[in-house]
Amino acid sequence: MELLTSELYDAHPDHVFVAEPVFRDFGGRRCFHGAVETVRAYEDDSLIRQILNEPGNGRVLVIDGSGSMRCALLGAAAAETAAGNGWAGIVVFGAVRESRKLSILPIGVKALCTNPRRPILRSESLRSVPLHLAGISFKPGEWLYADEDGVLVSWDQLHGEPAKAPKKRRKKA
Numbered sequence: 001m002e003l004l005t006s007e008l009y010d011a012h013p014d015h016v017f018v019a020e021p022v023f024r025d026f027g028g029r030r031c032f033h034g035a036v037e038t039v040r041a042y043e044d045d046s047l048i049r050q051i052l053n054e055p056g057n058g059r060v061l062v063i064d065g066s067g068s069m070r071c072a073l074l075g076a077a078a079a080e081t082a083a084g085n086g087w088a089g090i091v092v093f094g095a096v097r098e099s100r101k102l103s104i105l106p107i108g109v110k111a112l113c114t115n116p117r118r119p120i121l122r123s124e125s126l127r128s129v130p131l132h133l134a135g136i137s138f139k140p141g142e143w144l145y146a147d148e149d150g151v152l153v154s155w156d157q158l159h160g161e162p163a164k165a166p167k168k169r170r171k172k173a
Contacts (some may be wrong), residue, residue: 002031005149008158015158019046019134019151023091026102027109028081031147034088035157038124038140042066045073047125052078056087060108060144064131065094072116074109076101083107089146093133108146 009016037059039079048063061082065073074090076098080088095115097100102109112159131138136153138144141152 001146003033003145003158004031005145005147005152008145008154009152012154012158015156016145016152016154017041017136019136019153021150022134023110023146023151024110024113025148026096026099026111026114027107028090028103028105029089029108032060032089032108033143033145034058036060036062036138036140036142036144036153038062038064038127038129038138040064040131041073042122043068043071043073043120044122044125045078045119045125046121046123048073049078049081051089051103051127052082052085052090054085056082056085058086058088058160060089060091060146061087062100062131062138062144063090063092063094064133067112067133068091069095069113069115071095071119072097072115073119074111075118076105078106079105079109089144091144091146091151110139110146110151118167
């Protein structure tokens with residue numbers, strides 16, 4: 001079931017936080033959602049690969065690469081592994097590579113840009129930490145919703161159609 005960010009925002013304006021529009025779509029799925037898992041990984045993909053090798057159970061991995069565009073934090077092999085392990089999507093505050101291959105994989109991928117350079121392995125990454133990027137916070141266990149219009153986060157899972165506007169009362173003549 002596709003949950004569109006604009007409809008979710010209209011239905012739950014007091015329950016969602018909207019990320020600044022800095023992310024571009026790279027994955028084969030443009031609309032995705034799931035519980036958030038986080039990793040802070042500056043120019044290092046070792047922990048990212050480890051996490052994506054685990055069962056995703058429909059979650060979304062949010063990667064804080066500090067906005068670095070010097071190297072990619074995600075490539076097609078890791079994204080393909082993630083899709084096979086049941087991850088719904090990956091949001092990278094940094095760069096990805098192999099964008100042509102990413103575009104045909106059955107997983108949502110959003111990132112700032114592309115860069116063909118591989119990451120440096122440092123083993124300094126942190127998992128399941130609160131992140132602040134694109135103007136909002138991302139915490140493990142919150143819910144992320146993404147589509148072509150953007151990314152929004154809610155502290156709990158959202159359901160259903162947009163709230164209907166109240167009927168206007170007619171004035172008595």
